Amino acid sequence: MTERSLKLANRPAVVVAMVLFAVAAVTYWDASQMTARATYGMGANAASYFICLFLAVLGVGHLLTAFQTPAIEAEDADWKAIGGIAIALSGLVGSIWLGAGFTLGSTLLFAFTARAFGRKSLVVDLAIGAFMGLVIFLLFNKLLSLALPQGPFERLF
Amino acid sequence: MRQFLKTAVCLAALAGTAFYPGVSTANDLELTITAPAGAGGGWDSAARSLQEAMMATGQAKSVQVVNVPGAGGTVGLAQFVGSAKGAADQLLVAGITLVGASISNNSPVDLTQVTPLARLTGDPLVVVVPKDSPIQTIDDLLATIKKDVATAIWVGGSAGGADHILAALITKAAGADPSKINYVAYSGGGEALAAMLGGQATAGVSGYGEWEGQIKSGDLRALAISYPEPIEGIEAKPLKAQGLDIELVNWRGIFAPPGVEGEDLDALKAAVDKTVKSQQWKDIVKARGWTDYYAPSDEFNGFIASETERVRAILTSIGLAQ
Amino acid sequence: MDAINLLIEGFSLAIQPANLIFAAIGVFIGTAVGVLPGIGPALTVALLLPVTFKLDPGGSIIMFAGIYYGGMYGGSTTAILLNTPGESAAVVTALEGNKMARAGRGGPALATAAIGSFVAALVATVALAFLAPPLVKVAVKFAPWDYFGLMLIAFVTVSATFGSSPLRGLTSLAFGLWLGLMGLDQLTGQARLTFGVPQLLDGVEVTTLAVGLFAIGEALHVASRHLYKPERPIPVKGSIWMTKEDWSRSWKAWLRGTVVGFPIGALPAGGAEIPTFLSYTIEKKLSRKPQEFGSGAIEGVAGPEAANNASAAGTLVPLLTLGLPTSATAAVMLAGFQQYNIQPGPLLFTQHADLVWGLVASLFIANVMLLVLNLPLVGLWVKLLRIPLPWLYGGILVFASMGTIAANPSVVELLLLSAFGVVGFLMRRYDYPVAPAVVGLILGPLADNALRRSLQMSLGDPMIFLQHPSSAIMIAIATIALIAPFVFKGLSQFQHDED
Numbered sequence: 001m002t003e004r005s006l007k008l009a010n011r012p013a014v015v016v017a018m019v020l021f022a023v024a025a026v027t028y029w030d031a032s033q034m035t036a037r038a039t040y041g042m043g044a045n046a047a048s049y050f051i052c053l054f055l056a057v058l059g060v061g062h063l064l065t066a067f068q069t070p071a072i073e074a075e076d077a078d079w080k081a082i083g084g085i086a087i088a089l090s091g092l093v094g095s096i097w098l099g100a101g102f103t104l105g106s107t108l109l110f111a112f113t114a115r116a117f118g119r120k121s122l123v124v125d126l127a128i129g130a131f132m133g134l135v136i137f138l139l140f141n142k143l144l145s146l147a148l149p150q151g152p153f154e155r156l157f
Numbered sequence: 158m159r160q161f162l163k164t165a166v167c168l169a170a171l172a173g174t175a176f177y178p179g180v181s182t183a184n185d186l187e188l189t190i191t192a193p194a195g196a197g198g199g200w201d202s203a204a205r206s207l208q209e210a211m212m213a214t215g216q217a218k219s220v221q222v223v224n225v226p227g228a229g230g231t232v233g234l235a236q237f238v239g240s241a242k243g244a245a246d247q248l249l250v251a252g253i254t255l256v257g258a259s260i261s262n263n264s265p266v267d268l269t270q271v272t273p274l275a276r277l278t279g280d281p282l283v284v285v286v287p288k289d290s291p292i293q294t295i296d297d298l299l300a301t302i303k304k305d306v307a308t309a310i311w312v313g314g315s316a317g318g319a320d321h322i323l324a325a326l327i328t329k330a331a332g333a334d335p336s337k338i339n340y341v342a343y344s345g346g347g348e349a350l351a352a353m354l355g356g357q358a359t360a361g362v363s364g365y366g367e368w369e370g371q372i373k374s375g376d377l378r379a380l381a382i383s384y385p386e387p388i389e390g391i392e393a394k395p396l397k398a399q400g401l402d403i404e405l406v407n408w409r410g411i412f413a414p415p416g417v418e419g420e421d422l423d424a425l426k427a428a429v430d431k432t433v434k435s436q437q438w439k440d441i442v443k444a445r446g447w448t449d450y451y452a453p454s455d456e457f458n459g460f461i462a463s464e465t466e467r468v469r470a471i472l473t474s475i476g477l478a479q
Numbered sequence: 480m481d482a483i484n485l486l487i488e489g490f491s492l493a494i495q496p497a498n499l500i501f502a503a504i505g506v507f508i509g510t511a512v513g514v515l516p517g518i519g520p521a522l523t524v525a526l527l528l529p530v531t532f533k534l535d536p537g538g539s540i541i542m543f544a545g546i547y548y549g550g551m552y553g554g555s556t557t558a559i560l561l562n563t564p565g566e567s568a569a570v571v572t573a574l575e576g577n578k579m580a581r582a583g584r585g586g587p588a589l590a591t592a593a594i595g596s597f598v599a600a601l602v603a604t605v606a607l608a609f610l611a612p613p614l615v616k617v618a619v620k621f622a623p624w625d626y627f628g629l630m631l632i633a634f635v636t637v638s639a640t641f642g643s644s645p646l647r648g649l650t651s652l653a654f655g656l657w658l659g660l661m662g663l664d665q666l667t668g669q670a671r672l673t674f675g676v677p678q679l680l681d682g683v684e685v686t687t688l689a690v691g692l693f694a695i696g697e698a699l700h701v702a703s704r705h706l707y708k709p710e711r712p713i714p715v716k717g718s719i720w721m722t723k724e725d726w727s728r729s730w731k732a733w734l735r736g737t738v739v740g741f742p743i744g745a746l747p748a749g750g751a752e753i754p755t756f757l758s759y760t761i762e763k764k765l766s767r768k769p770q771e772f773g774s775g776a777i778e779g780v781a782g783p784e785a786a787n788n789a790s791a792a793g794t795l796v797p798l799l800t801l802g803l804p805t806s807a808t809a810a811v812m813l814a815g816f817q818q819y820n821i822q823p824g825p826l827l828f829t830q831h832a833d834l835v836w837g838l839v840a841s842l843f844i845a846n847v848m849l850l851v852l853n854l855p856l857v858g859l860w861v862k863l864l865r866i867p868l869p870w871l872y873g874g875i876l877v878f879a880s881m882g883t884i885a886a887n888p889s890v891v892e893l894l895l896l897s898a899f900g901v902v903g904f905l906m907r908r909y910d911y912p913v914a915p916a917v918v919g920l921i922l923g924p925l926a927d928n929a930l931r932r933s934l935q936m937s938l939g940d941p942m943i944f945l946q947h948p949s950s951a952i953m954i955a956i957a958t959i960a961l962i963a964p965f966v967f968k969g970l971s972q973f974q975h976d977e978d
Contacts, residue, residue, distance in 0.1 A: 231680075262680060341936060
């Protein structure tokens with residue numbers, strides 16, 4: 001009995017427990033900093049404290065399971081593919097951030113996602129992505145008059 | 158790939174030269190109006206109405222509306238102050254809510270940092286009670302508040318907004334402590350309306366237009382409006398006419414970025430002024446149910462300063478600003 | 480009866496050939512735009528509203544109704560086929576619908592969603608026409624304490640979406656609740672968990688979370704397994720149409736979903752999501768094959784889809800009778816009315832009776848048109864799954880991020896979307912259910928506000944929840960629903976021990 005409880009059987013559960021405790025701590029800190037007070041009834045920090053407690057209880061729950069039930073075997077993951085999508089998403093965020101426009105962003109997003117799924121011909125995918133992005137952009141800006149982020153390229157239209 | 162990048166860079170360089178056209182005559186202005194709110198809201202419709210009127214009157218060649226929602230408009234204002242500095246083709250629509258939001262969110266930017274071009278519209282707020290309420294007049298309401306400020310439950314739009322400010326002003330006028338006001342905030346006039354009709358509140362505040370239907374059908378009793386003068390078609394009398402020195406108008410105005418000066422500024426002022434005085438604009442204002450509250454740039458400038466001070470004082474008294 | 484005459488008049492307007500064409504166009508473009516992930520009916524209607532302005536009021540409203548129903552239907556199509564709900568009300572549809580689609584039963588899933596939506600909208604529109612004025616009188620009496628009771632019931636039903644482990648389900652729920660704290664508190668204006676970032680002051684958009692967890696999380700998950708376990712969704716297995724069994728399992732679910740959806744939709748702060756959770760739970764409890772839930776039970780699509788559409792018709796009750804928009808879609812519809820200088824409100828039914836009945840008739844026509852157009856298209860939609868995976872997921876990500884950018888072009892929003900994608904991937908990898916997180920984000924702030932508004936109105940006295948019979952009953956129902964399973968389990972355990 002003691003032997004079993006000493007053996008760590010579920011590493012992910014411990015990690016989740018730590019994350020839960022950390023989030024609970026941040027929430028507690030945030031709630032303790034609040035200045036606005038409700039004159040009647042409960043303040044805005046009541047919900048924060050409640051959820052903080054909830055998170056802490058779940059953290060304890062995860063710690064308990066970590067020593068009792070073995071982890072579910074996580075499957076092998078293709079980290080290269082994950083990286084590909086990460087590049088794709090950063091391409092989009094980056095081009096919006098730097099003001100390079102929606103079309104470039106969605107071109108990068110499309111092409112690198114396709115690459116993550118095993119496509120080899122990047123140029124073809126870039127072309128498809130660019131075409132798609134441009135059509136969407138024109139549809140929104142011209143037909144629906146909803147301004148998607150513009151870069152130098154979009155200003156040509 | 159490399160070829161593609163090269164082409165892209167060339168295109169970018171080419172486009173860069175076409176960007177930010179210099180302002181020459183008023184009639185070929187190419188403007189962008191920032192609405193610091195999502196599509197469909199009050200500032201968005203003000204921006205789009207102005208867009209429509211400027212194009213229809215030929216005061217601008219093209220006008221584009223960009224929505225930058227967030228935090229009661231402070232996100233859009235911060236972006237406008239930061240990135241449009243000195244750009245004579247950028248405009249911003251804003252109103253009294255943004256004055257309050259800048260103060261209560263402790264925002265580093267506020268409306269005193271942009272260049273006022275014109276005040277456009279100003280809608281009255283209305284104070285109502287449920288139809289079965291024993292309160293018949295504004296004096297009855299003041300007496301109720303004075304008797305017990307805690308059980309006099311107000312409902313209205315979000316905390317720190319114009320509705321909340323008016324409720325606080327009335328509480329203060331009743332001789333009660335405004336920091337003890339029992340104001341139940343809802344996401345907007347609509348949800349607060351349900352609470353009013355359900356009889357859960359003593360009194361409510363909202364834009365007159367939002368509750369007009371219920372006031373006309375008799376489901377709500379309007380005690381007063383917050384506009385300084387009587388308005389045609391509105392039965393309720395101004396607070397000022399009923400012996401309370403309170404006025405609060407939900408105004409909207411148009412602004413240029415900081416650092417726009419001289420000829421550029423004059424061109425923008427002229428374009429806006431001509432648009433606002435046109436028949437097209439008057440028709441739009443009427444169709445939307447707005448009230449004209451025009452003031453030219455200089456007057457508006459002083460107004461912004463005094464309004465900011467006033468709102469700060471009220472928000473401090475109800476504990477929403479330090 | 481006067482109402483029936485007016486309705487017939489409304490139909491005679493809506494049935495004109497030109498108007499039928501407008502309805503068809505509306506349904507078609509509504510579906511085409513609504514089918515894009517991340518673009519729900521509200522944004523669809525908002526985007527396409529200007530198109531309708533170019534028509535005369537009659538034709539415009541008919542086209543508008545078509546766009547509205549098309550957008551609603553389009554949102555569930557992506558939820559079923561691609562596991563990327565276009566809006567929060569379609570999250571529950573994705574749970575069973577996508578499992579069905581993966582097993583080659585996408586056709587029946589889409590069909591039951593379409594027919595269920597049709598049935599629900601039909602029944603609910605009739606209810607709207609005849610019950611709206613009395614119903615709204617009850618709805619406005621719904622006070623904060625009653626909403627709190629309703630939220631408690633909704634919270635109890637969330638457990639139906641937990642999957643295998645209550646601990647993991649609750650953790651997912653807690654994540655959603657925690658996200659719900661973010662932003663300015665509506666009652667006091669206090670900022671919670673915003674860390675000084677102004678873009679967070681408005682809180683986390685439900686769509687951003689749903690699209691991040693579902694669409695992007697799913698893409699990452701599929702990509703991570705692509706190399707080892709290449710999984711191809713099976714486009715069609717067996718009949719593309721509903722079998723006799725599908726019909727017999729669906730029809731009751733449609734009707735139950737309608738009964739749940741319409742009244743909650745009519746509440747001024749009811750919303751479309753809560754009825755879908757409730758309907759899912761009810762169907763799971765009543766199903767003859769509860770073990771199929773979690774692996775593609777058709778009732779789990781039929782019920783929530785019907786509930787969603789019925790609640791959408793329900794939101795028209797406060798909109799038309801009070802001028803009170805209770806959902807994003809209703810708010811956009813209100814803007815549509817105002818374009819014609821028509822202010823919905825207590826006088827609308829008397830002053831603009833022709834318009835109200837015209838709208839009701841248009842909703843009927845659009846509804847029929849949707850079914851006529853989309854049932855044949857089911858086969859085409861299912862073929863979406865034949866697009867090569869790299870392009871399919873590339874396209875999903877582009878459209879999903881476009882939806883987010885169109886609603887709010889901010890880098891913070893995109894970073895949140897990406898972060899939720901990563902969280903969604905990790906949750907899938909370690910077997911945490913994602914739906915409870917979305918539920919938590921929706922219900923958390925509602926429950927928080929309802930609780931604190933009640934206490935503010937009672938000056939801090941918690942007895943307010945028990946003093947009002949309506950809220951006391953709902954709290955009792957929630958408590959019983961929470962405790963009963965444990966009691967029954969304990970009893971059967973006890974009997975077991977006796978043996």
